[in-house]
Amino acid sequence: MTVEFVEIDWRGRRVSIEYQWIGSGDGAPLIFLHEGLGSRAMWRDFPARLCAAAGMRGLVYSRPAYGQSTLREADEIWDVDFMHRQAHEVLPALLKALDISTPPWLVGHSDGASIALLYAARYPVAGAIVLAPHIFVEDLTVASIEKVRVAYETTDLPQRLGKYHADPDSPFWGWNRIWLHPPFKDWSIEEEIGTVSCPVLAVQGLDDEYGTLEQIRGIARRVSGTQLLELPACGHSPHRDQPGVLIEAAVRFIHAQAGADSVQKK
Numbered sequence: 001m002t003v004e005f006v007e008i009d010w011r012g013r014r015v016s017i018e019y020q021w022i023g024s025g026d027g028a029p030l031i032f033l034h035e036g037l038g039s040r041a042m043w044r045d046f047p048a049r050l051c052a053a054a055g056m057r058g059l060v061y062s063r064p065a066y067g068q069s070t071l072r073e074a075d076e077i078w079d080v081d082f083m084h085r086q087a088h089e090v091l092p093a094l095l096k097a098l099d100i101s102t103p104p105w106l107v108g109h110s111d112g113a114s115i116a117l118l119y120a121a122r123y124p125v126a127g128a129i130v131l132a133p134h135i136f137v138e139d140l141t142v143a144s145i146e147k148v149r150v151a152y153e154t155t156d157l158p159q160r161l162g163k164y165h166a167d168p169d170s171p172f173w174g175w176n177r178i179w180l181h182p183p184f185k186d187w188s189i190e191e192e193i194g195t196v197s198c199p200v201l202a203v204q205g206l207d208d209e210y211g212t213l214e215q216i217r218g219i220a221r222r223v224s225g226t227q228l229l230e231l232p233a234c235g236h237s238p239h240r241d242q243p244g245v246l247i248e249a250a251v252r253f254i255h256a257q258a259g260a261d262s263v264q265k266k
Contacts, residue, residue, distance in 0.1 A: 001021050001022055002020070003018060003019070003020045003068075004018075004019055004020065005017065005018055006019060006094070007097070008090070008093040008094055010064065010093060015064050017061055017062065017063075017064070017090075017094055017097075018039075018061060018062040019059060019061035019062075019098070020059070020061070021058070021059055022047055022048050022057070022058045022059075023047075023051030023056055024051075024057055025051075025054075025055055025056040025057040027057075028056075028104050028126045029056065029057045029058060029100065029104050029105065030050065030056050030058040030105045030106075031059050031091075031104045032058060032060045032107045033091075033106060033107065033112030033113070033116050034062070034109060035109045035111055035112055035237075036111040036175040036179070037148075037161065037171060037175060038066070038112065039062040039164045040062045040068075041062075041067060042067075042164050043239070044240075046240075046247075050250060050251070053247050053250075054251045054255070058107075059100075059104075061094065063090060065171050066165060066171045068166050078175070079178070080178070080181070080187055082178060083115050083118060084118055086115045086118075087115045087116075087122070088118065088122060091119055092119075102126075103123075103124035103125050104126060105126045105129070106119065106120060106129070107128075107129045107131075109131040109237065109239065110131070110134065111134065111175070113131055113132060113133030113134070114133050114135065116133075117133060117192075117200075120193075120197075120198050120200075121193050121194075121195045122195075124198075126198060126257070127199040127200070127201075127253070127254065128199075130201070130219070131204075131237070131239060131246075132203070132204050132205065132210065132215070132236050132237070132238065133204075133211075133215055133216065133219065134210075135189050135190050135219060136187070136189075136190055136215075136218070137187050137188070138211055138214075140209070140211065140212060141179070141210050141211055142179065142180065142185070144209045146180060149180070152172055152176070158172070190218060190222065193219060193223055194222045194223070196223045199226075200219060200223050200225070200226040200227070201227045201229060201249065201253045202219045202226055202227070202228050203216070203228075203230075203231065203246060204216045204231070204234075204238070205230075205231045205232075205233075205234025205235050205238055205242070206233075206234060207232075207233070207234060207235045208234070208235055208236045209235055210236045211236070213230060216228055227253060229246075231245060231246070
């Protein structure tokens, strides 16, 4: 389907957001929230495959400064609360601009998964599927992000990211610098997610180089009814390393919740 743009009001400015509708269906849509270096295009075919398998419509978009969305000054985006801003300001504004009033399903990866949880802690959500989420900062995460910084400075990583971002320096350095900023070590959403009331499927690879299983197990301790999926032979990107297993589990999770809702309405 066609890639489109919509303007939202954010912090006193009009910001253009790149988005794309995929799949079809009449119910609540799936909203896909990309990772710290991701974009609409970097999801590749996973959203289309999941939407087709679930029989649902999906929305994929690039956050400000990512993909082809409007670039903004780094210091306006990248503060310790940058994920809170995306969850509590950008996403609500985007849903309003696209006239999405039905509580959506959220599918988030890495930073996008944390954004999904923060949104679900404050707004109505049909359900959330969070892939390799962060709910606190681990030394393992910081060490891996330091390695990515070296790769960006010494390899062709900028050129590879340039295929997906209008200006790869903007999302890369904003994301990298805030994650390596010493005050960010104290960042945590462990207490905030305790108010999440929607069903949650938390997924993590056993070989994730950016986080331990304590991330998703911590969600399960705080959010009642959370289902965990721990995937072998899988790193930080379950939708790339184990897409078939993930899609099957996600569809089963979505349909089970839809069935439960139908029973409750009778």
